[in-house]
Amino acid sequence: MSATSSSTGSTDTDPVLRTSGLSKEFSGFRAVSDVDLSVAPGTVHALVGPNGAGKTTLFNLLTGFLKPSSGTITIEGHDVTGMRPEQIAQRGVARSFQIASLFEELTLAEHVELALQGRDGTGYRFWRSDKRLRRYAAETGRLLDQVGLGGMSGAPAGSLAYGQKRALELALALALSPRLLLLDEPTAGMGVEDVTRTIELIKRVRADRTIVLVEHNMQVVADLADRVTVLQFGKVLAEGGYQEVRENPDVITAYLGEAVA
Known part of the structure; x- marks a missing residue:
């Protein structure tokens, strides 16, 4: 059976979220540089990277809190580049930071x-x-x-x-009722028991929606993420499944270090 078209103009196999050449400059400094991102429907997609990698800036671009210097953002096939946060929210997007x-x-x-x-x-x-x-x-x-x-x-x-x-x-x-849920550091500041409960909670609420999360705790990423994008200096360093990314020599050097030693 072929994928059916939705009222949004996309199909159930198209990316829910896609960026192409997405960049953001601040006074000549590129915080996000030519990021191509594709998030499949129904998945948990993690964004990881060291401090200053551009994760929060990327989140702010995706949700309209910042306007890109160049590049495009599409959600369910619709170009939302430069839209205001409330306009993007109307597309079925919610972000934990916005609450x-x-x-x-x-x-x-x-x-x-x-x-x-x-x-x-x-x-x-x-x-x-x-x-x-x-x-x-x-x-x-x-x-x-x-x-x-x-x-x-x-x-x-x-x-x-x-x-x-x-x-x-x-x-x-x-x-x-978001179809796309963006979670910025959902386990930050939590003890072990709260982290465990939050992992189980996200597993419960992921049904019928797509989740993008920024997370430093690599055990959380391992437990939740279907796909992982690693950022460094505002650029995509690596992308793949958790195990694939975990074993990538460039990622080990740039970010994970002792976490995978």
Whole structure:
């Protein structure tokens, strides 16, 4: 059976995300240089590299927070080069970095309800009728269950441990119903137990969506990534499966070093 065309103009075998010759200069310094990236649908694609490799700049380009100096970005076959963040979000893209800081006094359920209201275009209303609350109750419960916070819906966000706050932020991103989810350092600052829980969480939420993540913890990359792109000095140094990249001599020298020794 041949791949079917979608309303977006792409097929189910086309890359969800593609960049061609993507570059970004700051006062003559090239933070990202001629990056060609192709992210297959339904995969977890990791971006790794040493500090200063250009990972965050690349994320900012992909989500519209920066405009490229040259090159193109397409999402599901649509050229989104130079679009604003909210326009790219409307293409079904959510990024963990974009989620607003949590309101310490609001409950977990209230946070998710606000995100759902924003998705539906009804605005962010702190004063809502009981009818409006009931409208979002089922989906709010489902999202909190999905990220392992189902039993805490009435708790204030300020009472959460660090790993739980990151889980809530992920629930807020999922409330936008993204087809493409970009996660910037999802396990940064976490202890071993929280890292393990976050890995399992990402495995659960990857169904029916594509994930691009920046991650320094190579065990997380090994557990999650279908494909890995290694950046160095803003350029693609290597790309492939985790094991292939792990054994690449250039990658070992440039980045992994003792991590694979």
